[in-house]
Amino acid sequence: MYKVLMIEDDAMIGDMVTMYLKEEGFHIIRKENGMSGIAAIPQFQPDLILLDWVLPDMDGLAICRQVRENSSIPIMIVSMKNKIVERVNALGAGADDFMCKPFSMHELIARAHALIRRAKMYPSMNQLQATQSEPRDVNEVEVPKTAAVSAVMDKHDKITLNINTRSMSVYGEIVETTYSEFEIMKCFINNPGRVYSREDLLQTVRGFDSFVTDRAIDVHIANLRKKIEDNPKEPKWIRTVWGVGYKFVRM
Structure with a gap:
């Protein structure tokens, strides 16, 4: 129930x-x-x-x-x-x-x-962190970490997306994302340098958000920048392409 x-x-x-x-x-x-x-x-x-x-x-x-x-x-x-x-x-x-x-x-x-x-x-980030912090059984078999999709943005491996758990890590720390934020970030990481219009991103998250609009996409981008950028006001990774949309840049 x-x-x-x-x-x-x-x-x-x-x-x-x-x-x-x-x-x-x-x-x-x-x-x-x-x-x-x-x-x-x-x-x-x-x-x-x-x-x-x-x-x-x-x-x-x-x-x-x-x-x-x-x-x-x-x-x-x-x-x-x-x-x-x-x-x-x-x-x-x-x-x-x-x-x-x-x-x-x-x-x-x-x-x-x-x-x-x-x-x-999908498990929440809090559940994932609690699971990771639990003591391991000495007989537990280590599972190879081949299921993760990583974006090596710099020598610190800044961002890691795990498709199985739908979790995002920034500098090794799990960061809460909404369903739509995760989908947008997955698109960016899989296609660095590609320019996505707001309509492209709307199609990406449609079915996750019940009230997606152009303005909602801007909110998602702003939230993602707060989570991954060192200075969200001067973004280095998620760039605005004026008059078109957004793109993800690897330095």
Whole structure:
């Protein structure tokens, strides 16, 4: 049974969503403000967070950023806000999906299943780090590291992508990426020097993001630069090709 944490102060919406999700076999609890919602995460261990943007005590995006500091739990923003820039801001804060109120319960349930399925398919970076730090059995057989796809950007082997675990390491340290960020980085590393238009990158991530736009691609690029560049404001690896798009450069 999948567990859903709903952080929503509107009792009518909360009761309706709770009823439908329970009928679909979900275990759902609802918290009416941000502080109680955040406090419930460690004990409840939800598979999905449904998060209202406007709450009595906290901004939903602030909650999203706080959760993203140490967790990759899928987050779906549910809000009356419906402008593209607001959806992009939600993406930039770490949300995985966005639904505007009022919404179809059938669509909400379908998206919830999709988000949880993707999260279960690939282990989180925290899980990978915990696994790597566990003591090894003396009889454990070493598995050859041939499954990794590496990009040797300099003598320090700056970036490594592992396709099996969908993890990215920067200078040997695992770095959290969203599904779309990983797909974009995979394209860049497999085709250094190739110029990708925003439309090219949209086609790459379509099917991972539910609300991809040109502006969303720019947000993904900005987030990737923060994760791999020494100085994101003066990028050396992910370059902007003005009027066209972006390319990955090996120095």
